[in-house]
Amino acid sequence: MGRKNYSSKYTDIDLFECKFLGKGHNGIVYRLPDGKVIKICYVMKDFHGEAHILKKVRGSKYFPKLYEVGGNYMIRDYVDGLPLNKYIKKNGLSRKLVVDILELLKEFERLKFIKLDIRCKDVFVEPDGRLMVIDPQKFYSKKRDFPQHLSKGLYKLGVLDDFLIILKQENPSLYRKWVHKIRIYIEQKKMEDDD
Numbered sequence: 001m002g003r004k005n006y007s008s009k010y011t012d013i014d015l016f017e018c019k020f021l022g023k024g025h026n027g028i029v030y031r032l033p034d035g036k037v038i039k040i041c042y043v044m045k046d047f048h049g050e051a052h053i054l055k056k057v058r059g060s061k062y063f064p065k066l067y068e069v070g071g072n073y074m075i076r077d078y079v080d081g082l083p084l085n086k087y088i089k090k091n092g093l094s095r096k097l098v099v100d101i102l103e104l105l106k107e108f109e110r111l112k113f114i115k116l117d118i119r120c121k122d123v124f125v126e127p128d129g130r131l132m133v134i135d136p137q138k139f140y141s142k143k144r145d146f147p148q149h150l151s152k153g154l155y156k157l158g159v160l161d162d163f164l165i166i167l168k169q170e171n172p173s174l175y176r177k178w179v180h181k182i183r184i185y186i187e188q189k190k191m192e193d194d195d
């Protein structure tokens with residue numbers, strides 16, 4: 001599959017020359033000497049879905065550019081900065097950050113995602129403040145009409161109420177659409193944690 005006419009610019013990657021950036025459940029990510037990153041997957045379940053998403057969102061400013069997809073790896077742009085959870089721990093949740101998160105979720109709708117949700121660890125805040133999604137998963141396959149994981153992350157950081165207050169002021173109709181779903185979800189999670 002995909003082997004015919006297969007050619008790569010990267011025929012001689014020495015991982016000892018690459019900086020380790022992180023690993024998750026599916027893969028391990030290194031920074032290449034040319035500044036791009038390679039994600040090598042050891043769990044293939046979501047690999048093609050992830051590559052498919054990165055192809056579909058090409059041109060969106062919120063996603064790293066995809067350069068190459070091989071058998072179990074992909075090469076994409078490096079994203080600098082901190083994941084949202086660490087960023088908020090350090091800097092708190094400003095109105096601007098909430099507005100930027102809402103813009104990101106609006107972009108999800110524009111891209112016709114059916115999952116309007118993202119985990120805090122998968123959104124990076126770059127040094128200039130721009131948001132980037134690093135690990136796109138299931139946006140075209142899992143239906144979710146409110147930001148469930150995002151809310152859980154904000155709750156754990158102690159800033160969910162601030163988020164909701166600012167959401168109400170910035171976009172009252174979206175607030176009305178989401179607030180009950182978010183509150184019910186968080187209550188459920190609290191009960192599960194008590195078990």
Ligand SMILES: Nc1ncnc2c1ncn2[C@@H]1O[C@H](COP(=O)(O)OP(=O)(O)O)[C@@H](O)[C@H]1O
Nearest residue numbers: 021022023024025026027029077078079134135
């Ligand atoms: N484009 C990137 N730029 C910088 N760091 C990245 C990039 N992609 C991934 N990382 C780092 O590697 C880690 C694992 O990558 P991720 O794509 O989340 O793997 P997984 O699918 O296994 O969860 C991330 O948590 C992050 O720290």
Ligand SMILES: [Mg+2]
Nearest residue numbers: 024025122135
């Ligand atoms: Mg991940």
